[in-house]
Amino acid sequence: MGIKILTEHINVPGIETLEVYRKHGGYRSVEKALKTMTPDEVVEEVKTSGLRGRGGAGFPTGMKWSFLAKPEGVPRYLVCNADESEPGTFKDRVFMQKNPHALIEGMITSSYALGANTSYIYIRGELMFVLRILEKAIAEAYAAGLLGKNIMGSGYDLDLHVAPGGGAYICGEETALLESLEGKRGNPRNKPPFPAVKGLFASPTVVNNVESIASVPWIVNNGGAEYAKIGVGRSTGTKLISASGNINNPGVYEIELGVPVEEFIYSDEYCGGILKGKQLKAVVPGGSSVPILPANLILKTAAGEDRLMTYESLSDGGFVSGSMLGSGAFIVFDEDQCIVRNTWNYARFYHHESCGQCSPCREGTGWMEKVLHRIEHGHGHQQDIDLLVSVAKQIEGNTICPLGDAAAWPVASAVRHFRDEFEWHIKHPQEATLPGAVYRGQLETITA
Amino acid sequence: MAKITFDGIEVEVADGTTILQAARKIGGSVVPPAMCYYTPLKGSGGKCRVCLVKVTQGSAKDPRPMPKLVASCITPVQDGMVVENTTNEDVLNARKGIVEMLLINHPLDCPICDQAGECNLQDLSYEHGVSATRYEEERRTFNKVDLGPYIQLHMTRCILCYRCVYTADQIAGNRVHGVLGRGDAAEIGTYIENIVDQEMSGNVIDVCPVGALTDKTWRFKNRVWFTKPMDAHRDCPTCSGKVTLWNRGDQVLRVTARKDEYSEVEEFICNTCRFEKKEMSDWTIEGPRHINRASVISANHYELPVVNVPIVPNLPASTKKNLPQH
Known part of the structure; x- marks a missing residue:
């Protein structure tokens, strides 16, 4: 068992109450930061830690914080992005539901570091029960003087609000989130200006994932250098992984970055191997928006090295033979899963969730979904495969926000790695549309 | 600088x-x-x-x-x-690629569209599009919506540029329409049946790059390329009163704001000028309007053609012919 930073006390009974949380060392970082450190020192510690954004993009958190503009007389905001809605991702929900005070502690310490006096947790609309848990915890923190005016006698004031979204995936994009938080339609903004200069209510704003913020207290308590010792290379610290799919033990795992993928899938400590002893076919290692990888490429890189659970190792080989760690949603497919059907399912999701603001994504996501629907239901043509690749390319990189890329990558990568499966669907429509029909040719080439 | x-x-x-x-x-x-x-x-x-x-x-x-x-x-x-x-x-x-995306759900009903001839999407597809489509699925369609006595919304043609939304916010005021829904189901709408009748609201027709918002006093009256644009003005209490009249003979078929080569209006005009002043006697004519666009509306005007200007400059003398003088 590796070191646990986020989930150490997560199963302690009553940890969601302030009393039990404080008994287990809770809110120590607030005391330490507010009483003994300057905000810049906290930012410096986070920079030293090498903590990278846990929402998907993996941008260094300390760097993001240091980009925050600090004009005189303008308020600054910290917004926690709890709009976790990528298919396969459920780590933040479990974390907030079980240990709400850990997020609140992170919010106080981070807000202090950024000089924000009002902070928001933007939570996904479907998670109303988590919102209530958070609100209860915030009320406890206010009553204990951990929020509000003059926190712990340090002279620092902070108001923390929880705001629910309407359940739109697009509002997880930081500028769409800010629009939504301002009460507008959740359309992503054009960048620049970036939120660090002009974010919430046209003021400098930092938007961070739940997990990133929740990692800050440990960094403040133990020092950034200590955090940087965990992990491999530039992937420091621990990461929550939402493991799902055809595995024996689906769930949320906290891993030290650097665990080999093979160990993560097959060790009993984590996923516990493939369900019913079947063969591994493919893995989506970072949530539905990252490229899918076939079994041979997820276990080993194209160069033959072991693939590790780190930002660098998973993206080794670029989009030709690599993928991304993303938000850490590890989705495993066994030999009985149909990649065409799965790709169609993803395309359907992105079609449904496109905000419709910019044309490539609005029209392209629907187009890809319809073509994939056709192939899956036995009405595909041979040229449809190239059409999918070409449409994905027309969307990728040409949109306002990354949703266009997120919609294009899974389709492009599925065609890249499982082209014969698509061809089989088109050539043998009657067989392919039988219930439970799966193409197995690809698998033989993998095991050979 | x-x-x-x-x-x-x-x-x-x-x-x-x-x-x-x-x-x-x-x-x-x-x-x-x-x-x-x-x-x-x-x-x-x-x-x-x-x-x-x-x-x-x-x-x-x-x-x-x-x-x-x-x-x-x-x-x-x-x-x-x-x-x-x-x-x-x-x-x-x-x-x-993007032109293709804009066209896959567009009805391509140019032959019956009032915007044809001055449509930005039409020009764009001529210049950058391909002649065949790879899209064989059913196109997205909407019902036509009446936005009051003057404006009709034909959402099927819309490319969701949001220009009319900004116009209603910044020019007309008291906005009652907006974008509803998301993805390719997003549409311009008034949510509950509302009438768009603010004093300057007719400008949404001018800013619309396609035929989604059309002038009901002009719909199906004529094709734009048969009408002759004339600059004219009147003493208007609400707007500058500087407009372009689109005439057929001495009949004013349509009034729009004056637009430049990028289809951007010089000055927004009010609904009275646009919809209600359709007599020649309402206007002081300034002269033919020069339209400087690549599309068909640049042709067939009252303007005299410029003759004897060599299309390819600096040709050798041997190639020069004496063209008949007008």
């Missing part, structure tokens, strides 16, 4: 100018097309993506190229920036 190189042409513009405006200063065929950006409307732009260009050098200070294609209508220039538009294959391919 910032000096940038656009398609190999150097141009100097004020700091904070967008790449598109810098290109428009050069003018001609290097200017990227724009379907959603509209200079008089604050906040417009960045949505249609047809104006994407490649920035091969960010600035003199930081010469790194920008990793993705950028929307030229909203990206400000930096001193020393090098931009490629028509000289870059990637840009032209991306634009072709």
Whole structure:
């Protein structure tokens, strides 16, 4: 068992109450930061830690914080992005539901570091029960003087609000989130200006994932250098992984970055191997928006090295033979899963969730979904495969926000790695549309 | 001031100018097309993506190229920036792709559309589109909506440029329409049946790049290329009263604001001028309107053709013929 930073006390009974949380060392970082450190020192510690954004993009958190503009007389905001809605991702929900005070502690310490006096947790609309848990915890923190005016006698004031979204995936994009938080339609903004200069209510704003913020207290308590010792290379610290799919033990795992993928899938400590002893076919290692990888490429890189659970190792080989760690949603497919059907399912999701603001994504996501629907239901043509690749390319990189890329990558990568499966669907429509029909040719080439 | 190189042409513009405006200063065929950006409307732009260009050098200070294609209508220039538009294959391919996207759900009913002839999407597809479609699925359709006595909404043709939303916010005021729904189900609508009848609301027709918002006093009266544009003005208490009349004989078929070569209005006009003053006696005629656009409405006007100007300059004397004088 590796070191646990986020989930150490997560199963302690009553940890969601302030009393039990404080008994287990809770809110120590607030005391330490507010009483003994300057905000810049906290930012410096986070920079030293090498903590990278846990929402998907993996941008260094300390760097993001240091980009925050600090004009005189303008308020600054910290917004926690709890709009976790990528298919396969459920780590933040479990974390907030079980240990709400850990997020609140992170919010106080981070807000202090950024000089924000009002902070928001933007939570996904479907998670109303988590919102209530958070609100209860915030009320406890206010009553204990951990929020509000003059926190712990340090002279620092902070108001923390929880705001629910309407359940739109697009509002997880930081500028769409800010629009939504301002009460507008959740359309992503054009960048620049970036939120660090002009974010919430046209003021400098930092938007961070739940997990990133929740990692800050440990960094403040133990020092950034200590955090940087965990992990491999530039992937420091621990990461929550939402493991799902055809595995024996689906769930949320906290891993030290650097665990080999093979160990993560097959060790009993984590996923516990493939369900019913079947063969591994493919893995989506970072949530539905990252490229899918076939079994041979997820276990080993194209160069033959072991693939590790780190930002660098998973993206080794670029989009030709690599993928991304993303938000850490590890989705495993066994030999009985149909990649065409799965790709169609993803395309359907992105079609449904496109905000419709910019044309490539609005029209392209629907187009890809319809073509994939056709192939899956036995009405595909041979040229449809190239059409999918070409449409994905027309969307990728040409949109306002990354949703266009997120919609294009899974389709492009599925065609890249499982082209014969698509061809089989088109050539043998009657067989392919039988219930439970799966193409197995690809698998033989993998095991050979 | 910032000096940038656009398609190999150097141009100097004020700091904070967008790449598109810098290109428009050069003018001609290097200017990227724009379907959603509209200079008089604050906040417009960045949505249609047809104006994407490649920035091969960010600035003199930081010469790194920008990793993705950028929307030229909203990206400000930096001193020393090098931009490629028509000289870059990637840009032209991306634009072709985006034109295809804009057209897959468009009804292509140009033969019965009032906007045909002055439609930005039509021009764009002629210049950058392909002649065949790869889209064989059913197209998205909507029912026509009446937005009061003057304006009809034909959502099926809409490309969701948001221009009419900004116009209602910034020019007409008291906005009652907006974008409902999301993705390719997003539509312009009034939510509950509302009438768009603010004093300046008719301008949404002028800003619409396609035939989605049409003038009910003009619908199906004529084709734009048969009408003759004339600049005219009247003493109007609400707006400047400077308009373009579109005549057939001495009949005023349509009144619009005066638009420049990028279809952007010079001054917004009020609904009274636009919809109710359809007599020649209402107007003081200034003269023929010069339309400087590549589309068909530039032809067939009252303007005298310019003759005897060699189309290809500097031809050898032997090729010159005496053309008949008008």
